[in-house]
Amino acid sequence: xxxxxxxxxxxxxxxxxxxxxxxxxxxxxxxxxxxxxxxxxxxxxxxxxxxxxxxxxxxxxxxxxxxxxxxxxxxxxxxxxxxxxxxxxxxxxxxxxxxxxxxxxxxxxxxxxxxx
Amino acid sequence: xxxxxxxxxxxxxxxxxxxxxxxxxxxxxxxxxxxxxxxxxxxxxxxxxxxxxxxxxxxxxxxxxxxxxxxxxxxxxxxxxxxxxxxxxxxxxxxxxxxxxxxxxxxxxxx
Numbered sequence: 001x002x003x004x005x006x007x008x009x010x011x012x013x014x015x016x017x018x019x020x021x022x023x024x025x026x027x028x029x030x031x032x033x034x035x036x037x038x039x040x041x042x043x044x045x046x047x048x049x050x051x052x053x054x055x056x057x058x059x060x061x062x063x064x065x066x067x068x069x070x071x072x073x074x075x076x077x078x079x080x081x082x083x084x085x086x087x088x089x090x091x092x093x094x095x096x097x098x099x100x101x102x103x104x105x106x107x108x109x110x111x112x113x114x115x116x
Numbered sequence: 117x118x119x120x121x122x123x124x125x126x127x128x129x130x131x132x133x134x135x136x137x138x139x140x141x142x143x144x145x146x147x148x149x150x151x152x153x154x155x156x157x158x159x160x161x162x163x164x165x166x167x168x169x170x171x172x173x174x175x176x177x178x179x180x181x182x183x184x185x186x187x188x189x190x191x192x193x194x195x196x197x198x199x200x201x202x203x204x205x206x207x208x209x210x211x212x213x214x215x216x217x218x219x220x221x222x223x224x225x226x227x
Contacts, residue, residue, distance in 0.1 A: 004159075033214070033215075040219070040220075041219055041220070042120075042206050042208075042217030042218050042219050042220050043160070043206070043217045044217070045214050045215065045216065048214060056214060091159065091160070093160075104150070104162060104165055105162075105210075105215060106162070107152075107159040107160040107161075108159050109157075109158060109159040110159055
């Protein structure tokens, strides 16, 4: 399968613990995005990378959140000192950005986080 | 600031009936517009997209959407709904860097 993959698919943790999610984009895609989706809402943009550079971060991304894409391939999203409000689906997407065209984003299945 | 409004939270249609899901957007420049579908426990799948050109866009699974600049709308349509179309539908607007999604419309299909 050559789509976007995410691991784990589900994560249950206790409040205060740290969690890390991984996203593997489509191999030739240079952009990688992270979104958060809560129940009954559409995905909310968190951050995106072009190759290994993190180019934009949403105000939703508090200091407890950090994302990396060290070699311009896979990415990790870490949440430190988790809170119950962090419970959500975390979606990763990738795209091949071209200068003159809007880039279609391809989404992974998501990681569902439950903070107890 | 870019934003998307999907006025209908939940729509129920009978199988075989036609469908229209509404989407209104706010965007400062020429928008790139998308419709995604999400089935329970699944990621988002792109149904169709509008970048430029013909304002009537054909997508997968028999869906189409029409871009109306004067109304800032990008409504999704299907002439005959199948039971397998029951899902959550999201309209999104974006440029080259990010994407903003609406809150979604949940579609229920009655037999």
